[in-house]
Amino acid sequence: MASSLRTVLLPRPTCLRPLLQQIRGVSNRAALTKLLLPVNEGIEEDARRELRWMSEEIQRIVDLGGTMQEIHQEKRLEEMVRERAGGKPLQYVLGNQPFGSLLINVRPPILIPRPETDDWASKLASLLLPSLSNSTRPSASAAAEPPLELLDLCTGTGCIPLLLCASLPPGTIRATGVDVLADAVELARENAAANGIELVGTSKRGGNTFEVLQRDIFADGFLEEMLGAGDGRRRRNPDVLTSNPPYIPLKEMESLDRSVTEYESHLALVGDVPHLLPLSFYPPTLSHLHRNRGLDFYLLISYLVSRGLVRSPAPASPRQIDPRPPQIVLEVGHDQAAEVEDVLMKGPAAERMERVERWVDWGGKERVVVGWLKEKEE
Numbered sequence: 001m002a003s004s005l006r007t008v009l010l011p012r013p014t015c016l017r018p019l020l021q022q023i024r025g026v027s028n029r030a031a032l033t034k035l036l037l038p039v040n041e042g043i044e045e046d047a048r049r050e051l052r053w054m055s056e057e058i059q060r061i062v063d064l065g066g067t068m069q070e071i072h073q074e075k076r077l078e079e080m081v082r083e084r085a086g087g088k089p090l091q092y093v094l095g096n097q098p099f100g101s102l103l104i105n106v107r108p109p110i111l112i113p114r115p116e117t118d119d120w121a122s123k124l125a126s127l128l129l130p131s132l133s134n135s136t137r138p139s140a141s142a143a144a145e146p147p148l149e150l151l152d153l154c155t156g157t158g159c160i161p162l163l164l165c166a167s168l169p170p171g172t173i174r175a176t177g178v179d180v181l182a183d184a185v186e187l188a189r190e191n192a193a194a195n196g197i198e199l200v201g202t203s204k205r206g207g208n209t210f211e212v213l214q215r216d217i218f219a220d221g222f223l224e225e226m227l228g229a230g231d232g233r234r235r236r237n238p239d240v241l242t243s244n245p246p247y248i249p250l251k252e253m254e255s256l257d258r259s260v261t262e263y264e265s266h267l268a269l270v271g272d273v274p275h276l277l278p279l280s281f282y283p284p285t286l287s288h289l290h291r292n293r294g295l296d297f298y299l300l301i302s303y304l305v306s307r308g309l310v311r312s313p314a315p316a317s318p319r320q321i322d323p324r325p326p327q328i329v330l331e332v333g334h335d336q337a338a339e340v341e342d343v344l345m346k347g348p349a350a351e352r353m354e355r356v357e358r359w360v361d362w363g364g365k366e367r368v369v370v371g372w373l374k375e376k377e378e
């Protein structure tokens with residue numbers, strides 16, 4: 001009697017396996033969560049959330065058609081946890097970072113897109129949208145009106161131009177990203193493909209297009225190429241210039257978190273490059289600015305604008321929708337807005353500038369300086 005009861009009550013070995021796996025899985029998860037505690041300041045909820053994101057990322061890859069056996073999924077999860085516990089930024093462990101509606105692939109040493117950049121790039125898209133939508137631009141679909149040309153200097157993963165391409169009506173924008181690093185150029189191209197944005201010259205669907213160039217923006221010939229001496233068929237002098245350039249003062253690098261300085265390229269961070277910028281770029285009108293404040297890329301941009309980079313807007317037509325979108329949009333360090341405003345309004349570009357504005361992020365910090373150029377004289 002007793003033995004027959006046991007056979008009834010005890011699950012058979014084949015049923016036992018999933019149960020054991022489940023128990024093992026739970027204890028394994030507890031152990032993995034524990035490993036993540038130190039990089040989450042001991043907060044268990046945060047560690048558990050990171051673990052969930054890692055599992056979800058593995059599941060996403062499986063759902064995309066990846067053939068990963070369960071045992072390999074567990075191994076991959078453990079590997080991710082160990083990388084994270086060793087101090088690798090979570091986004092590099094996951095391999096991507098949401099940016100607006102996009103999922104941007106990331107890997108060291110290319111800068112992980114930050115939420116504040118997402119914030120202003122989305123705001124710029126919503127400002128550009130009314131003037132590019134069909135109701136106010138009836139000829140756009142007939143290709144009579146050329147697409148808006150956007151140039152993003154220091155593009156990294158390509159997140160800014162790709163978000164604008166994805167957010168604006170098809171055929172209304174052609175974006176160029178420029179970065180000095182070959183790894184960035186490769187990643188930006190990969191991100192275009194991953195997010196369904198066609199490359200310039202390959203568009204079959206008449207959508208918005210993207211191109212990425214490996215260039216040093218300080219190099220001789222860069223300006224001339226952008227102004228149109230390039231391949232002759234492609235105008236690159238943009239209607240809108242965006243940039244989130246390196247802006248951290250060299251002396252502040254030491255105070256940055258190790259997870260930033262160890263994984264993200266210093267080229268993406270340090271804004272003091274006196275060896276690249278001739279002293280003459282600092283005119284007497286900017287003598288109040290210190291040369292070690294991480295402002296060199298803004299000085300260069302102001303100089304490039306003074307030499308004709310960025311097209312002057314056409315005079316406002318009665319159809320013009322307000323507010324008019326800016327032509328220059330620059331992300332700045334948390335305490336640099338006033339200086340960058342001066343770099344545009346009192347620096348080399350002063351003659352061409354109409355006005356500037358500062359945009360604040362959700363925390364009220366001035367993180368973006370935007371500029372409007374004087375209208376084209378008719």
Ligand SMILES: C[S@@+](CC[C@H](N)C(=O)[O-])C[C@H]1O[C@@H](n2cnc3c(N)ncnc32)[C@H](O)[C@@H]1O
Binds near residue numbers: 158
């Ligand atoms: C702060 S990161 C911004 C990346 C991206 N735009 C973003 O917002 O996530 C700056 C980028 O500038 C690039 N860079 C640094 N020096 C450069 C130069 N002289 N010419 C072109 N790009 C440069 C770096 O490789 C890096 O990708």
